[in-house]
Amino acid sequence: xxxxxxxxxxxxxxxxxxxxxxxxxxxxxDTVYWYQQGPGQDPQFxxxxxxxxQSDKGSIPDRFSAQQFSDYHSELNMSSxxxxxxxxxxxxxxxxxxxxxYFGPGTRLTVT
Amino acid sequence: xxxxxxxxxxxxxxxxALVLLRCNYSSSVPxxxxxYVQYPNQGLQLLLKYTSAATLVKGINGFEAEFKKSExxxxxxxxxxxxxxxxxxxxxxxxxxxxxxxFYFGTGTSLTVIP
Numbered sequence: 001x002x003x004x005x006x007x008x009x010x011x012x013x014x015x016x017x018x019x020x021x022x023x024x025x026x027x028x029x030d031t032v033y034w035y036q037q038g039p040g041q042d043p044q045f046x047x048x049x050x051x052x053x054q055s056d057k058g059s060i061p062d063r064f065s066a067q068q069f070s071d072y073h074s075e076l077n078m079s080s081x082x083x084x085x086x087x088x089x090x091x092x093x094x095x096x097x098x099x100x101x102y103f104g105p106g107t108r109l110t111v112t
Numbered sequence: 113x114x115x116x117x118x119x120x121x122x123x124x125x126x127x128x129a130l131v132l133l134r135c136n137y138s139s140s141v142p143x144x145x146x147x148y149v150q151y152p153n154q155g156l157q158l159l160l161k162y163t164s165a166a167t168l169v170k171g172i173n174g175f176e177a178e179f180k181k182s183e184x185x186x187x188x189x190x191x192x193x194x195x196x197x198x199x200x201x202x203x204x205x206x207x208x209x210x211x212x213x214x215f216y217f218g219t220g221t222s223l224t225v226i227p
Contacts, residue, residue, distance in 0.1 A: 033214065033215075042217040042218060042220050043202070043215075043217050045214040092156075099144055099163045101215060105154060105155040
């Protein structure tokens with residue numbers, strides 16, 4: 001079965017640079033979530049989209065923005081990167097009427 | 113507000129022994145509860161979920177969990193631990209499956225299985 005796809009899987013950036021993470025949800029899933037998991041931490045909710053509209057917002061810094069496109073894929077844009085942004089970024093998708101979120105393998109971002 | 117507390121950040125069991133990972137939740141409305149497993153350098157995989165149907169939920173890999181409203185608990189158990197069960201386990205709560213509703217995760221429990 002198709003799963004959530006995230007790209008890239010690994011990304012190394014320097015401080016103050018920008019990064020774009022991509023998420024391709026499971027086909028026919030209309031909701032996408034972004035989570036940030038710091039080293040040894042639990043995943044923290046950043047933002048979610050339903051039918052291309054932002055539906056919920058968590059602890060996403062103002063330096064970050066995200067959107068969901070017409071094909072339902074989503075991108076997380078991160079600017080002015082800081083060392084503390086180094087983390088595993090997960091995308092999850094959910095189908096209409098479904099209870100669970102299906103997680104992608106994550107993008108490991110390292111800021112040096 | 114919703115939250116999840118996982119008691120014990122590290123649990124060690126012998127191979128073949130009972131696995132018990134604790135999860136207590138706080139929710140102002142009937143919750144939906146989930147257990148996810150994370151292997152090193154991998155994403156989160158759903159083990160099982162409670163969605164207001166049967167209180168005893170069976171999941172993959174021999175795991176099960178029981179929803180106890182009176183105790184606000186959703187502990188994860190497995191009768192006999194296997195070496196391959198060594199991983200990080202997260203309990204999560206959601207108040208509604210409606211669009212955009214986020215998950216609140218516990219801080220995770222690292223399970224070590226001793227041969």
